[in-house]
Structures are given as structure tokens and as C-alpha cells.
Amino acid sequence: MLAYTLRRILLVIPTLLAVAVLVFFVLRVVPGDIVEIKLAAEGGIISAEEIQKEKERLGLDDPIMVQFYKYMIGLPRGDLGISLWTENNVTDEIVSRIGLSLELAILSTIMAIIIAFPLGTISALYRGSFIDYVIRIITIGGIAVPSFWFGMLLIMLILATFGNLPPLGTVSIFDDPKTNLYQMIWPALSVGYRYSSVVARMLRSSILEVLSEDYIRTARAKGVFERIVIVKHGMRNALLPTVTVIGLEFAFLLGGLVVTESVFNLNGIGKLFVDSVVRNDMNLLQGLVLTVATGFVLVNLIIDLLYAALDPRIRYQK
Amino acid sequence: MTNSPLLDISNLQVEFKLKNGVVRAVDNVSFQVDRGEFLAIVGESGCGKSVTALSIMKLLPKRVAEIKSDYVKFDGQDLTNFSETEMRKIRGCRMSMIFQEPMTSLNPVLTIGDQLTEPLITHLEMNAEEATKRAVELLNMVGIPEPQKRLSQYPHQFSGGMRQRVMIAIGLACEPDLIIADEPTTALDVTIQAQILELLKDICSRMGVAVIMITHNLGVVAAYADKVNVMYAARIVEKGKASEIFASPSHPYTIGLLRSVPRMDKKRGGRLATIDGLPPNLMAPPSGCRFQPRCPMSTDACSEVPFLSNRKGSSKHSVACFYSEDALKKGSSIYVSDKEIFEPINVKKQAPLLSVRSLKQHFGVSFRSGWLSSISGTVKAVDDVSFDVYPGETVGLVGESGCGKTSVGRAILHLNLPTGGQLEFNSKDLNESSIALVRQDMQVIFQDPFSSLNPRMTIGEILEEPLKVHNIVTETDARFERVGQLLTKVGLYAYMRDRYPHELSGGQRQRVGIARALCMEPKLIICDEPVSALDVSVQAQIINLLEDLQRELGIAYLFIAHDLAVVKHISHKVIVMYLGKIMEIGDGETIYQEPKHPYTKALLDAAPIPDPKIERNRKKIILKGELPSPLNPPRGCVFSSRCNLATDDCKEIIPKLINFSKDQSVACIKVEEVN
């Protein structure tokens, strides 16, 4: 297990390195010029030399390999350069926002699990029944309804119900958990519907698959209580693919809240992502993509390790 | 002990409600099992034998399966109306079950101990400590070494045979009255099969446990069963004492079944009796006697349903056939056709067609290929194998799984690139570049008829493709003609060219596979377990076809199989392999009559002969232990770890293949001493 863990962790490094290189070169292809956007977009009177000087100051005129070199030597120190827009450290910009995205992702994961587990299990156990059909329709709906639209409807609902919206400016959950939750619960819900649908569907199909396995028949032939058959023999095996899906969705949320954050006006990395695309802030964008990919890779790592913990076949693999 | 039977089933009937209709999988089945009795239910796949077993335990999915019966009495209690809770108390406690697939029947994420103590804790209400103690005893009983340590291990750390031992231990945990074993050894190698069956028989007779064994292997029945139920198309067609059934089979189906199996104790060369046609589709079974369409004796009377009735003079032996006495009298002659002549196939032994010298096929085995993937071991699937195949000759290659027999075939075909050695075909050196030139002369037939044909192509397209691609027959009309001829030749009809593989039965597909191999008129066909996936009646048809083709076209076969009887039946020369090495090679008859290598002997002993008289009277050596991991084979003689005669020398010296006689070579340093 230890060797496996170590090897699995070591594997992360080359993957991230490859991501870093890929991201750098892909983003250099992006047309557009941040200095132009910054200086001329709002109609200022600015000369070509001034634009040129600004580019030089920001290091945009360096040969691409020089930029690449700077970028690569910065990476191990966590130095992702400066945002071309704010000229702050990219790392600082991301760190200041990632907490919110993370909280939202965690909150919606919790919400999804709470909703998905009963739904998926009931649906599987009553396969083909009316309730199964209802749950299937609800969950298929969950992956069909655009989360931003669902969010808009939610905002309408909050306004109609409470007459006001949660205050702007995220309050830390440690300072004022009540306000924080009131702020975060709605976006979490708007993502949570989709999320829980994905999880519930996976859980349903895994349970169904597991229940048709030979060892379930063995357990039944042993005369074990049906409840134990399902929980001890079934769920644990069905959990494996479900854990993967939860993990992947979680990783997806880390970078994929782009739309939800936009709807609920949340200041997470998703919104920063859209902003940096609109502004052509390549340094920030590459930092963000790298962060998201790192998140993805790390979550995958955790899933793999969790898998190993849950599945002895992997744990004991030499 | 009361006199009443332990299990008494009357008119059991199981229907499956499927999306496209109702299937009656078990129809009016009645039988009894006494305490301590060993009952075998035999029949071909899909005849309802497993369903019968599962319906006794009420383990069929309730949504689709409907079980009806007059009664199912177990120890006097009628289980028909038992609730799930009541059934649960019986399952695993008084009646337990062993399944076919040891690899999937155990829960992969729970320890063996956990799974073994589960029935103890559930039914006998033992505490963890007691249960563990008992579990150790049980593992000991089923012959698992170091049981204490093994308890905390997981199923994937056990071999197939070991898992089946665990399953038996689980089944016996609560000392039940009845064990139902559903094809418990089908997935295992023959030497392991022998171990498991011996174990089961031994324990059950010691503990007085009755056994219902479901199997398709008549040899197994002959070796162990007290009573036999023969099932065909959801019904019992014949039942009675094993000795009676084997001695005087009275249903034409039973007769056919017994006669279509190649036998190791019979001489080579004759055609096998075959039952024509296929088992019926249970969705729309024939009315009356269900065997009628395939029965050579059928008359108009057979459109009535024949009920099981006792044979004259026997209260136990009953048959469901109007003409049972007649059938008994005529015996296998009812299946004999005009062609049934003993006609040896002649081999021209001038120059070998295929010459294999020191063939090596090694596989690097790597775990989880990743950025840092590394090869962690080498499997010597084939190690230093040499033999010749002459034109028109059949060479049988036999051995247990993992012995490298399939790898030999694949290496010859260059489906895997051989690691070392020389191959010569038709006096041409075979290598990566020259293989393309001889492809047409060297064809292959595969084991699994279901996956050996591209499901997206019609039979015609499959047979036509090589002719077209290689420009053998360029004209469309001529190709059409040719495909028709090929189909006729393998016993199919020309109109079948428009069918897709899934529209054909397994046997028919295997015929198409043979036709595909024939279409380029090859000199050698490598047959990789061509009949092992088929039911016995169909298996005989295919074997006959292969032999007829050889007589007609003079094709040589390299016949790879694990079934010793089949290999014996068809081969001129037999090669016995173990862990990548040849143990013994020689003339078929000689090897089977006078095996010299201890492994060959053990192999022959392990394979049961479908005749209780012979089977129960022969002396057997049952091999101990497991097949070693191919990653880490024993040093010296690879067989040394399981050989009863092995000495320290055997563990050091790699034995060479030595000519024992003109027709027989053996790789054993003790060969002189032993024989």
C-alpha cells in the first residue's frame, strides 16, 4: 500500500509538468493583446510607442523561449508570474479566490451525497417500479437542466420568498457560519441538483450491476439477511465507481463553476477564469488552468488512493 | 434418520417472464434425494439443470421467475409456501450451494474469514471468536494450508481451486443436510477438478451430507454419482441409479449423449455417434416429446408427451420414451450412419510440413503501465519446444491452462512474435517477413464460436473477404459460387451466406470458422480448442467434420485442447505440456496406453471415464497442490513441485526430452526408474 501510494504520488509530477508545458504553449497561440485591451479598450488616447513600452515592461516582448524559461523556473517555487491585468502575483490572485470555490464544491458535494444516496439506492432496489421511473426522470432532468438557468430560477424564488438576496461579499464561514451558509447554500443547490443526479445515476447502475454479481448470489445462498447482503456485500462494491464519479465531479466543480459563479455573482476562480479570458490575461489564465488541472490530478490521486483503501485487489498489488 | 427422502420434489415448474416472451425453463420435474445420497443432474447447456437447483433454494430473481410445484419437501417441510425469512433460515444452514465460477462467487472486497464466518454468525449465532475458530477448522478440513493466515486474506490472493475449496468450506460451515453444487469444477483444470471432487465426495460421505451435483461431464457422473437425472429441454428424460443408467441407457438421448463423447479407453479412428440438430428453443419447444425432432427412432406417436415411467424390473430407473426398450436393445446403433466405418487416416512421413525447433515465447508482464511503468517479471509461456507436423497428420497438444499450448499455436501463426527458436514451414524459414507468404497455407480455428466471427459481417462476407483481398478469386460470381461450395462442404447450406453470425448456433458458427480456414485451401490448420465451448452432441459433429476433411483434403492439424479424450480421439501424435515445457511426446495410442511421465499419468488419472465400472475400479494418483505461478516456476523440473516422485535432483536438474522408445520421448530424469 505504501509503495503503491508513493508511486501513485510520484506519477503526479510528470503529469503536472506536461500540463504546465502544454498550457504554456497553447496559450501563446491565443490571439489578442492584453495591453491593447487594458489601454485602448475604453477609448484612451494612447500612442503606439506607449503600448510598446508597456508590453516591454510586462515582459510580453521577450522571445517565447525566454518567457518559457522564466515560467518554468518559477513553477517549482509556486511562482506563476504576475497577472498582466493587476500585476499582482498570479498565485496570490488565485489563492484569494480558491477558498470560495472550494467551499462551494465541498458544500455541493455534501448536498449531492445527501440527496444522491437515498435516491440512487431506492431507484436500484425498486428497479422497474413507478418510483424508479420517477427518480430516473428526476435525475435525467438533473443533467439536462442548465445549472445557470436553474440558478436564475432559484434567485427568482429567493426574491419571491424572502424579498431580499443574501448580502454580497462573502463572509468567512469561520467568522459567521450562518451568513456564509445563507450565501452559499443557493449556488450549492443549483450545482447540487446536477451533481446529485450524476451520483445517483452512477450509484443506481453500480448497485444494479453489483446485485447481479455471483457473490451476491453466494451471500444470499448463505442465508444472510437481505439488508446485510445489500449493505455489506452490495454497497461496498457499488461504492467504488460512485466514489470515482463523486471525485471527478468534485474536480469538475473546482474549475467548472464558471457559469454558476457568474449567475450568483460569486468571486471564485470560475469567475476569475472568465474574466481572464475576456481580458486575455495569459499569465493568470495559465495559472488558473494549471490550478484546475492540479486540482483534477490531485482529486484523481485521492480517488485512486481511496479506491486502493476500498478495494483490496489494488491495495495488495505489488 | 427417518425413511422419508431428504428432498422430495413433485412437478416443479419454473417460468421466466422475459421481455420477449415466457420461457418455461423447468417443466414438470420430480425427483427425490435421500440423506447422504449423491445425485447428479446431467444435460447440455440450457436444459434447465441450474434453474432446477436455484429454484430449490428459491434464489431465482422474483421479478422474472415464477416457481410452481405440487410440493418441494425438504426434510418433511414443504418449502413451496415458505416466506423469504423462512427460506433465509434454511439457506446456508441446512441447505447450501456451491457455484460454478470460483473467480466471481466470492466478494472481492471482503476477507475470506469474513465471508466464511458470515453463515456461522448468522445461523449459529456464534460470536466472532468462536466463528473464527470454527473457520480455521473448516479451512483445515478443505485442505487449505496455514488457515489462520489465510483468513485475513482476500479472494484475489487465492487461486481458482483454492477459492472453490473456500466455497466448499462456506457451504459446509453449518453442517447442512444438502449441498447443491452447480458445475463446481467446470472452470477448473482437470487435475484441480479431481482434487475438488474427491474432497467434496470425501467430506460429504463422512458427514452424511447429500449432494446434488449439476454437471455436463458424464465422466464426473460416472465417478461419483449414486443417482442420475438426465435432463433435456427442461424435462427429465431419464433417471435412475448411475450404474443402471450407464449400463443400460434407455432413452435415445442418453444413448446419444454417452456415445458421442470420445473415450480415452477406446481405440482411435472411429467416427463418433452424433445427435443431429440442435436442442430446441425453449421459447417455442416442439410439442410432444421434445427430443423427437432429433431422434432417429421417432414416430408419429412421439407427438404425444411421454411421461417418465419405470422400466420393467427396476423401481428406480425410469425413462420418458415410448420406445425405451427398443432403444436399449439397439443401443448406439440407432445413431450409426453408413459412413460409420473405421478408417484410419494415413500420414505421409517424408518431410515435415511444419518443423518447430526450440520455440520460445516469453511475455514481459508489467503492472499498471504508467509514466514509471516497469516490467516486473517474465512469463516463459513457451520454453524450448520442438516438434514436427507432417502433411495430413494430426498432432494433439494437451495440457492444463497456462501450460503454453495456446501460445505455441499463436507463435507459429505469428500472432505473437516468438521470442526465440526456429520455425520452418514447407521447408521455408518462418519469420516476420516471410509469414505473409505462407499465411494462406496456414490457417486457424478458434475456441469460442461466438467471438471468432465478426458480428458485423454476414457469413458470405466473412468467407469472401480473404478471396477478394488476396485476389484468389477475382470474379464476383465465382466467389459467390465458391462460398456456396465451402458452406456445403462444412455441412451448412449455401443460403446461409446472407445470415449474420448471431443468427447461427454455436456449432454452425464453428462450421463457418472451419469454412473460413478452408477457403484458402491451407495445408495446416491450427485448431485452438475448437470444440471445448460446445455441447457434447455438437462437439462430436465438429470432430467428425474435422476428420472427414482431413481424409478428403489431406490437411494437417495442430490440435490444441485440454480435453484428453478428445485429443486422444483425433490425434496421431500427442504432445503433453506443462508450464511451457514438453513433458512427453509420442504416438497417441502409446502415450495413452503406457504413459511414462508422472505428469501424463496424473493427467490421465484425473480425467474421469464415463463408465462407472471402469472409473470406480481404476487406481488413481491425484495430484496435490496448485499450478505454480508462471511468473515464478520451480527451478529444475517445472513439475517437481507437484510430482510425487520428485527428489532433490529434480529440483535442480532441468530434464531433457529423451527418446524412450521409437514413438515416445519423455522429459523426466527418473523415467527409467519409474517405469
Next chain:
Amino acid sequence: MRSIIRSAAIVAIACMASTSAVAGSHSSCPEQGGTLKYGVKAEPPNYDMHGTNSYAIMHFVAQHYSTLLTFDWENFPKLEGDIAKSWEMADDGLSYTFKLHENVKFHDGTPLTSADVKASYERIAFPPEGVLSQRKALYGSLESVETPDDYTVVFKLNSPDAFMMDGFASPFNAIFSAKDLEKDMNWHKKNVNGTGPYKFVEHVKGESYIAERYEDFHHGDNCLDRTEGYRIKNLVEPLVGGQIMAEWRATAPPEVKSLTEQMGDDYTNQAKTLMTLWVVSLNSETEAFKDVRVRQALNLCIDRHGGLPKLAKITFTAPRPSGYLLYDTKYALPDDELYQLVGFGPDAEANRAKAKELLKEAGYEGLKFTYSNRAVAHPYDHIAIWLMSEWKKCGLNPEMITNPTSKFVTIRKEGGFDATIDWAPSFLPDPTLMHFKYLSRDVNPSNYSRATDRELDALFDAQKGEVDFEKRKAIVHEFEKKALEQAYVLPVTYTDRVVSLHKSVKGYVIANSHILNNTFRGIYLED
């Protein structure tokens, strides 16, 4: 020349009088205290007001700083002193002298002196290497800044400049502390230390911007305890949902409608025309647009009189046709003169017929061309959709290509379009500021029509140096007519600005630019 100097002097004296009066009247607030929550739809990249042209910085940062002069918002563009107590222009128009208030202190406690004004203006007019000033070009005539004593500043010019006086009231020209600039010329990009009404507290990037009342503010009309700015995407729900009380940029008519219906009496607003002109630049490198007839035809197709009033109801555009200069301002072409020009006449049918005729003559009937649009809803989509339908009515085949800002800007810069939407923002109704946009490409790279017209350049230079109002006005009119006839750049419409407020927000006066009056002076909250 003499007349303008005279008028300036009069203005100066009048202002001196009014400053003292204003300072007195503002020092007491009707209500004191409370937190103003407002929304801003953009995020400031930094805090450097000299280096920006965008409202993102102004709406958040202007509250921390003072300028030399400011405007009397009730009587715009009447000047008023901020840190200047009094001011005076020399008769030759070559020097301006300012006397400063003596009680002005920076938020860090250091007093403001003439050295700070000098350092700030030098940074604006003569930015050293590595410092970006967006208005360097506007102060081309400034020669030096002198500080005879701590509270006197003298600006010396090398030539008279008609724009200069108003330029001292430019809201961007924040007075930084010389001490801070000494530390780092770019210190103010990431730090705040001003003399304005509110002190910087915290900026959570991308989310909120908090400031608190500066006790020692020299005008004393900072009535709020705290201001909280939030980055918002839409303004309707935050206003309705009570998340914010105001948004300073602009509210579109549908939003106004929505707010009125939902908030009822809680909602108020103020409206004024914004000095931003929406224009369509026709790419002079496109073969068809090299022909003035085609450019004129495109202009003629736009039914300004019929369409603009309707357009104004769905987005924040002005309902009135205009030339390049904002109508009703002193240099603008009077309507009757404007309506004589090609494309500005009230008869839509006649215009369209004329357009078709011109196209036929030029051989460009059914011309296909691309129209580059920016992927921002208000008012880009509205203008684009309206223009498309107008051009189609002439049988033209425009194809709209919408891109997010980054790509839009690139395309605009590189000329990858036939026609593009563009805008000419301004904070003063001054021809120098407003006509600069239409100069030849080598003079002004942000003339995206890429046209070169030396006559226009010459007229521009002439008006810039002309300090006599009437003469300057004549030159400006000539420029206006010529440029409009040439139709390199088609003026579409000015912007109607509506500022939405919760009814509790009082004391705010809307200005003609969202860049102006962002210091929150005089704003108070009433329950």
C-alpha cells in the same frame, strides 16, 4: 484670444466666490452616518487614476483623492475648487496660478503642499520611464510646474491651450503625495493615500471594496461612515434584493422598468446624457469603403429620426441624432445645420432612396460586409441589431460577427473587419477631446477607420490653438461638417445615462459622464 482670457478670468473670480460659499454649505450634512453599498460592473486592475481611462478604477478609487479643481455638478461645466482655493489664468494664456487650501491633509497625516501638486502633474504630463499616463497627450502644451511657496502652484505653457482650464478639473488628475511618489513612481498602483473624503480599508479582489469616512476631509461634506463597493454582474437583482443601494454607470430602460415595477417607491433615479458617442468605423482599407458614396450610403440607411427614439427605450442610447459633438453643448453643430448633412435628414424614405442610388452608382448594390460587434449586451447588441435591420432595408448584406472583448479589440486594432462598432468616450464637452478620435491614423492610432485625411488634421490643430471662442467654434463646425460628410466614422448616438438609486440615497447629483462625480461628496443616507 482676448475674449477667452477675459471670460476665463471672470470664471475664475466667480469660482473663487463660489468655492468659499460651497465649502461653507457642504461642511454640514443633512444626515451623518450609515453605510453606502454600491455596485460596480467591473474590477479595477490597480488604483492608479493617472494611468486609466476606465470607470472601473474611478468608481472605486476616486473617493480617496482630491483634484485641483472640480465641477459644480448642479451647473456643469462650471468649475469649482477642490484643493485649490483660487486660481487665475495669465492674460497671454501661458500660465495658470493656483492657491491651495492650507488645511488639506493626506490620509496618512502628512499635509498637502504645492510640491504634491507639482509631483502629480509632472507624473501626468511628463511620465518617467515605466510610468503610464493616459492623458499625457492632452497636456502637450504644458511646459513646467512651479511652486513659489507651499500653497501656490504655477503652471507654465508653451502655447495657449483652449482645453487646459477644464483639464485641471479632470477627475483622473488625482493629487498624489510627493513623498509616496519618491518611494516609487508606481506606488499608487497598489496603494492608496489621498486627501479625498473616504479612506481605503480593504479590497477583496473581484468582490468588494471597502472605505471609511476620513475625519479630516477638507470640505467636510463626507456624510457617510462607510462605503462598500461590490463587483456585480447585473444590477437589477442586487438592487431589488437589497444587496446594493446604487450603481453609478448606467441603467438600461428595461432595467429601469424592471426596478420601478419591483421596488416601487423605494426606487429613484437620475438621468443625463453621457458624453460617450457610439460610432461605426468603416474600414478604409475595405475596397468598397474607399468610395465615399458607399460610406455615405451606409450612413443614409440609418433612420436616426425614426429609430433612435425607439432604440432609446430598450437600451441606454440617446433618442436624438447627433454629430460627433454632444448636442446642446457650446461647440456642437446646431440641429438645423446638422440635419442638412448627408444622412442626418429627417426623411428616412428619401435617405434610403438616395443611399440606393449612391450604391448603384458606385456599383455596390447588395454589398456584403462584416460588422464587428463586442459581446456585451448593452448597448452593443441593441445597436448592432438595429443597424443590421436598417442596412438590410437598403438591400445591403451586413454580417454581424460578435466577439468577446479581447478578440474584438484585436480585430479592431488589426483591421480585421469591414465595419466595427466603436465608441468615443469623453469627460468634457471639449472639441480637443471629442474630435481627436477622428484624426488620421498616424496621428491617432485609435481611429479604427484607418482613414487618413490631412484636412481634418489641420482643422483640429487650428481649433486646438485657438483660444477665441467664436473662431474656435467656426473651425470646429467646419471640422464637424467635413468629417460627417466624409463619413469615415458614422456617429450613431450618444448615451443616455440613468443612475439607479435606492430612495434612501440622497445628495447625489448625476454628471454627464460616469467618470465624473464619483467621490461620494455630499451623499448621505436618509432612512
Next chain:
Amino acid sequence: MSETIPNQSDNAKRENIKPSRRNVFDFIRQQPLGSVGIVLIFVLMLGAIFAQQIAPFNPEDVDFEASPAFGGGAPSLAHPLGADAFGRDILSRLIYGARTALSIGFLSAFFGCSIGAIIGTSSAFFGGRVDLLVQRFIDLMLSFPIIVLAIIVIAIFPKTVIFGVDVNVIVAIAIPFIPKTARVIRSQALAVVTLPYVDAARTNGFSSVRIIFRHILPNVTAPFLILITAFIGQAILLEASLSYLGLGVVEPTPSWGLMLSGVNTDYYRTAPWMIIYPGLAVSIAVFSFNLFGDSLRDWLDPKLKL
């Protein structure tokens, strides 16, 4: 224990056996939910194809007077689903929007899946280093969330419109599907590659290209079809999201996502029809494709993991 010696697993074999009798009627009988999906998809397709005949208005016709700003816009006889901020008929825009959604959905899913399938099967067939390299690259691509990848692609390529179809958006949506398809198809093809009929084709001396296209690809059509239907739904959703963010389809092209963004959001409390109907349209379209895709999977290959 080592079971890694190359040989085919039983599962692989079983999964590639096509049960007999597979036709539309079977599907309808066995998968009622899926059939509902088919019907809905069919309706959508009809709407898209005959948009010109069905839609009461030209979707780009501006009529300011009909907009809510002028007091109009509410659903009425003239405009059954109301009119949008420019007074354009919402029903007509929805019908034409189906055209946009379906064309982008079909094209991006088709191209993404096809390229992915070819990469996946080739990778499985050639094995060894090629496979390893392809796998690493797939892993790499998969470490970006779909929408992130799509936005990056949008940022890279200039907007290109061919025959009224936004190529940029299609490419942006198709690219994230490539690695996903390649991975699923590869694992399926890996099982097919070891099947005897492929070996038979090799012993018959057929070329690699022939084996890939004639013997392997046709036998991964089940997962291919399942993936395509699943991805069409995802693509429609993604298009809506991108358009909502202002990065996808742009005015004046009728697009459901676009109808939910920008100007129309101004009205969404006072003129909710502007938001409700396009949102419903997206949901229903994606819903029907998911419904169909789900049932198709249950029907063709219940064990396929997407």
C-alpha cells in the same frame, strides 16, 4: 497472483456478442422512456428542419414596438410565447434555435466522437508505445474540465462562420469529447482486438487499416452510438452555457443559451417568459437526448461506463 498474460477475459467475450433481434420495435417495447426521448428528438428535428415553414416570424426580425419596453412582449395571439427585448418572436427564435442547438450538437458530437473513436481503436490495435503515448495524452486532456477546455479553444481560434454554422463553437465543444471518446472506445476496442475474429483477420494477412476499419471499428459502434447520443445532450448544454457566458453563439443567431443571457436577463422578473421558455427548450432537448442515450445504453451495452 498474475492474470496479466495477454488473453481474452470472459467478460470481453460476452460483451461483444450481440443478442439476436435488435430492431426499433424491440427498442420501443423494452425502453418506453427511451421511446419518449426518440419522439421528443424527432419533434425537435422536425422543428429544426422545417423552421422556415413552422415559425410564424423571421427570428431576426426586429420590431421594437413589440418589445416589453413598449409595453408589449407578453405572450399573445401574435406572439404565443411572447417577444424578446427587441420585439423578436420568441417562438420563432426557439424553433430556429433548435436548428442551432441540433446542428452544433450533432456536428460537434459526431466529429468529437469520430476522431476519438479512430484514435481509441488505433491506439488499442497498435498497442505498445503508441498506446502508451496516446493514453498519456488522453489523461492530460482529461485533466481539464470540459468547459475550461472549451473556453480555451474558443479563445484560441478566431470566430469562423460557415453556412451559418459557428465552426469555432463546434470545434470548442468537439475537442473535449475527443479524449473522452478515445478512452471509452479504446477500452472497448482493447477487448475487440483480442477477439479471435481479429486474429483470424490477421492470419488471413489483412492490412492494419483494413482490420481497424472493417473488423474493429464496426464492433465498437454500440459505445460509439451511446457516446454520441450522450454527447449531443452535453453539447447542447455546453453551447447554452458558452452562449450564456457570451463566448458561444452570438447575436443575432437564434440560440437558446443566448436567449438566456445578456439583454433578456434584464427582464427576467418582469417578463419571465423570456427566460422560462428558452430554459425549458434547452432542458427538454438535453433531457430527450439523455433519455434516449440512457435507454440506448441499457439496450446495447448496460455495462458501459461513460
